[in-house]
Amino acid sequence: MRDNIYLTLLGIFAPLSFLTVGGGQSVIPEMHRQVVDVHGWISEAQFVADFAIARMAPGPGSLIVTLIGWQVAGLLGAVITTVSIFVPSSILVYGLARVWARHRGAPWQKAVEQGLAPIAAGLILAASLTLMRAATGGWLAVAVTLVATAIIVATEVSPLLLIGGGAAVFLLVHH
């Protein structure tokens, strides 16, 4: 068992790559089933902690796979789960990007671009609303979000500064 743990990880995570959509939260339940229930590699509490850490840290939330791989099979395990979850779906997008570049300027492509633009805009707004609903921090979080929005719309200030400012406001109010 020990000698093919890497292959087992690959076998579990690579197919999940094609099932991730949007922010990658869609595969969390299946991941949980495999590593906690089926294989018993990590405990329920550890899984919940991993989820929290991946959400708290910057970058894609799906980096929870790195933590799982690392806890199950060390450094190589971390690399294998990360590669498994990102590479298969990435090859698909890459393929589409190539086809797209080859047909640049075709009428159908213009139609697809014009057709998809309002959908993307709607999705960005919907995502903002979902994030606001999920944000912890109550009225203060809503206030910080709205003020940050107004500042970005009105000025050219660096978003990094705003993010730091948001953190500072929270610290000031809570201490």
Add this chain to the structure above:
Amino acid sequence: MTDLAPPPNLRTLFLAFAKLGLTSFGGGLSGWMMQECVRRRRWVTEEEFLTGLALAQALPGVNVVNLPIWIGYRLAGGMGALVSALGVIVPPMLVVVVFAISYGWLQRYAATGIALQGAAAAAIGLSLSMGLRTARRQIVRIRSALVLLAVFAGVGLLQLPMIEVVGVMAPLSIGIAYWQVKR
């Protein structure tokens, strides 16, 4: 295609996406990317970006990785796609491991959690402002305005599954756009 900047070299591309990956807190990374790639650096047009975003959402894979691949390929071919994806994945991957190692210590200090909440709240503002900005440009046409409203109402207000909403609205919207282009 108005006044786009020349495509960046691979190093700039990697660093740009590494910075985006490392500074995205609590989601909303696509708003950040739009600010950086369209508004600030003028690498791609807003319409190109939005196409990439919609496809990145609709295709399998994590959208915040799909989108850098799309933009990276458009700017610098296969290598561009590779370095952009690595930029957005690898540095945050190292950080997440550091966070995991220091988790016990971080938990002891309530301030960490509070600061991260504040950072996340401000980051949502970035996403919201980009949404408003694109919406303002889309609502000038009736088709775009209706599609935008339907998608927002379905995914945002009614919280319907995104894939199904896009699955219905995308063919409809593209079909009408095709008919308009042909005319």
